[in-house]
Amino acid sequence: MYELSPVADRVARIREKYRTSRPGICIARYKIVTDFYKENPQLEGVLKRAENFRNLCENIPVVINPDEVIVGTQVTKYRASALYPEMSFGWFLDELKSGSIPLRDTDPYDVDPEDAEYLLETGDFWRKECLSAKVDAHIPLGYFDAAGSGVTYFGTEGTCSFPVGHFTANFEKALHKGFAAIRADAQDRMEALEGRLFGDGAARYTFYRAVTVVCDGMIILAQRYAAECAWLASMEGNPARKRELEEMSECLNRIMSNPCRTFHDAIQCMYLYQIGLCLDAQQHGISFGRVDQYLGGFYDADIAAGRVTHERAQELLDLFYLKVAEMNKIWPYIATLSGPGYTSGQLMTIGGVTPGGEDATNAVSYMMLQSAGRLVLHDPPQSLRIHKGTPPELWDAAIETTKIAGGVPTFENDDVIIPALQARGLPLESARNYCLIGCVEPQGCGDEWACPGGTGSEAFFNLLNAFLLAINNGRNPMPGFDGKPAPQAGPQTGYLYEMETFDEVLAAVKTQIEYFANWHVSLVNMWEYVASEHMQLPLLSATVDGCMESGKDVMKGGAKYNSTGNAGIAIGNIADSLAVVKHLVYDTRQVSARELYDAIMGDWEGKEDLRQMILGQAPHYGNDDAYADEFARWASDVYGDAINSATGPRGRYAAGLYPVTAHVLYGMITAASPDGRKAGEPLSDGISPVQQMDKLGPTATLKSVAVIDQEKFSNGTLLNMRFHPTALSSESGKEKLIALIRTYFAMGGMETQFNIVSADTLRKAQERPEDYRDLVVRIAGFSAYFVELYKASQEDIIHRTELSF
Amino acid sequence: MTETLTGKVYDIQGFSIQDGPGIRTTVFLKGCPLRCPWCHSPESQLFQAQLSWMAMRCLGVEKCGNCIPLCPKQAISPGKAVQHAVTGEDVRHVRVDRALCDNCGACTAGCHPKALAICGTDYTVEELVGRVSKDKPFYDHSGGGVTLSGGEPLCQPDFAVAFLGRLKECGIHTALDTTGYVPYEVFERALPHTDLFLYDLKHMKSDDHRIVTGVPNELILENARKLSRDGGRLQIRVPVIPHFNDSPEAIEATGAFCKSLGDAVEMVQLLPYHNLGVMKYQRIYDPEAGGKALEAAPPTEGEVAALKAILEGQGLPVTVH
Structure with missing residues (x-):
């Protein structure tokens, strides 16, 4: 039976501080890195990144806040964001200069005036030193003609405002081996190569050397925290806290170098390694992997030995979760629109099967749900892996948690994801050990470099715009930001009114999707070519399987398994647009192609009656109607096949179908479409039908959505559902929801997530945000506090079809 | 059978x-x-069968009114001005004179938002x-x-x-x-x-x-x-x-x-x-x-x-x- 036990007083205090602190900007990391880069132009590649990391570990301020037991931070101010200028910095300087950062309508950050002055004085150094500028200099010449399509969002300037992010380390190695042993391994391999740098030996030698440097850094950081704890203990008047600080100091002196012994050790080690990964690589979708699997053994052993009580262990987990929640990273404003609500995607995975295929549920699986539920946290996001043997109690706990914290956890289907991962090259045992990254992206846990976010912000592929280019002779109907008509970007596939058969429409759409899929892959590959020189990830590579063996960083293809992810969006809109065109223009001939074309290009001005007819009478995806559903299948197949058959320097690509909230952002810059959508309105969300066009309830929606061959999308699919709370008010209602998910999964569904909140409540929260401070809702791949979202994102959630009874 | x-x-x-x-x-x-x-x-x-009419879906005669000429019995006419329940706009919904309506459903063909439907x-x-x-x-x-x-x-x-x-x-x-x-x-x-x-x-x-x-x-x-x-x-x-x-x-x-x-x-x-x-x-x-x-x-x-x-x-x- 799922019951929330009360939280400890100090946990409650920290949570209150978390919910009432306004995020700011901390320049500590920025200063250290800027000085380091300016003083060390002689360093290159992986060694530069390694030395930069060690230097950070030696100099980043050590901060231990009152009440804390799990420690570590990148910043001096609570909930502040560090800055990572090595990746991209121009956007930050521009926003800083304009003064807009504290005034944003979503995710504002306070900036100290003195800090701002310092940043503006020193920041220009990074405009050309950052990775984004280096990538800009390598944009293929031919792309200057294909940019501005609105299909792929690569520009020709200021590309890669994000880091690659989106990975998980091999935490098991950090916990069970420790960085002293990893360092010794690297040292041995260096010594074996000493004086024999034949072939690629120089590269391998340098990689191993980088690993020794980052291992040193990790241990130094832990010891600095240990010293701070000891110092605080010496000053502490309260004997209980004094003893606790002494124990923390002992733990921090031992872990990172040595294997962990206790549950407390393991949590502290995970957290400090995560802090290290973020200090090195920028905090962006860096996920924890299978946390219950790492911790279950430590918990059982501590309980058996009487070293810890269940309550104390739960409190430690609470404190750990709050430490994850406090971590913030500022994004460019425009990117924030696609990922609002202060999220950094540090996803944790629960449940599923073991590499041997047995049910993996343990005591910590339940404790993770308990912490999310009793603390009402949107961050860290959590994913629950479902398989045939998932215990009913875990189902129950998950449904109860998602009622409290909207969308936590998501539900992931082992039966679809494991074969999907095998298809992209993971062996069965490794596929069974998958975890979720960032939002919904499956990846081998600690042995795969799947780069599921692609380059970060540029991972999205707007299928609806491919359609619009197809019927507009390869030109984006949406004017550019300068107001000028968009240039000829894609192949000249003709205009809708020139197409005599529907097959010509399909052929044109296929041409555009494939053309831009090729460009997209080309640009990601060029990015990787540049990034693998300048932005290697030695601290991650120190643990990921394959790197030590091959002597290569993950960015150089060192991981045991490799792929690169991508995400198609607007599947609902393209399916409906195809269905509407076929139905009205070619099958029933109710409307001429010219009339429909003109209506779209005129953004439905004076054509409201036609638009209403389309909304009310034409076939729409999501109603268990093959006429429209088959186009969701067709379009996703064309996109999926194009992406999956592409290759990068490390191996193949992996298609996905998820939007974060890019569907709102990209909707703003997508012209009107034949499905009745006006210019600027949000695109459809994930693999969901177009908002409010699924009119026959959840069973019909799920049957339609299951028409998509989801196993083809190993980079993840996302299906949001919103239920009215009365649906789950009884035990039988809950059982029926579980049956609904199970049926969807049996039909080939990969993932689903829920908001169990009424439109009425959401409206009230808009009117009286102060009364709904803790209302957590699922947005896309992550959850957020509803009141912290910008208006368009709030409206999008309200407009998603509410399923009630 | x-x-x-x-x-x-x-x-x-x-x-x-x-x-x-x-x-x-x-x-x-x-x-x-x-x-x-x-x-x-x-x-x-x-x-x-009966003709059903849902105010919430009716766009009003200002924007639509397709149904009015479709009725062979002239049973549909513009009603009083009201505030639309969803959009909040002032609209004149259509009004069905039930004494004249014989539930034939001819009007529904023009009603795209399906405010009028045969039940x-x-x-x-x-x-x-x-x-x-x-x-x-x-x-x-x-x-x-x-x-x-x-x-x-x-x-x-x-x-x-x-x-x-x-x-x-x-x-x-x-x-x-x-x-x-x-x-x-x-x-x-x-x-x-x-x-x-x-x-x-x-x-x-x-x-x-x-x-x-x-x-x-x-x-x-x-x-x-x-x-x-x-x-x-x-x-x-x-x-x-x-x-x-x-x-x-x-x-x-x-x-x-x-x-x-x-x-x-x-x-x-x-x-x-x-x-x-x-x-x-x-x-x-x-x-x-x-x-x-x-x-x-x-x-x-x-x-x-x-x-x-x-x-x-x-x-x-x-x-x-």
């Missing part, structure tokens, strides 16, 4: 989770011999079985199935029996939501194809029953006894209606009757009155006519809990919907 046989359906509700076990589809047949004033589906009462569609048994079979995977995973409701579904006896029979042949669990007010011969025909009866009991006193619903209760009670005797499985549904059957005495009498039916009764369900039906009357009757539906304060949670306790005191398993 089933090829030409048709039933008049006014709604099909997927993911229905309040009408029997598991995930179900509920099919609503049109027509009912009772006239309960609390009825929340007034469109279920008449046997013939009551003819289905053959195979069409309807095909429609509800689409959700069979959900029935199978949840222990659900199909519920046939109304109106009074057994008022279309040949169709109802044929439909239930075909569902059983397809391996689908069947439930029948009934007022009980049909000749027992019809129940005898339905019984072999019905896994569960959702059987309404409104009042034990026949006079009260007759005055309020329009029919006495003797046949209803008699049919319940016979169904129990002949192996029917029953969930008894009791609408809790203020000032009608919400007294402890009335509920106790209903409970005693349920007890007398023995093991056949699996569950007693209390369905507290709600006033959502009031709005639905306006869809098929002139909104300005008014007075058709019961408008009362719904019973409080505490009142319902007290009634539940009485039934439980009688040894009955009870749920509240």
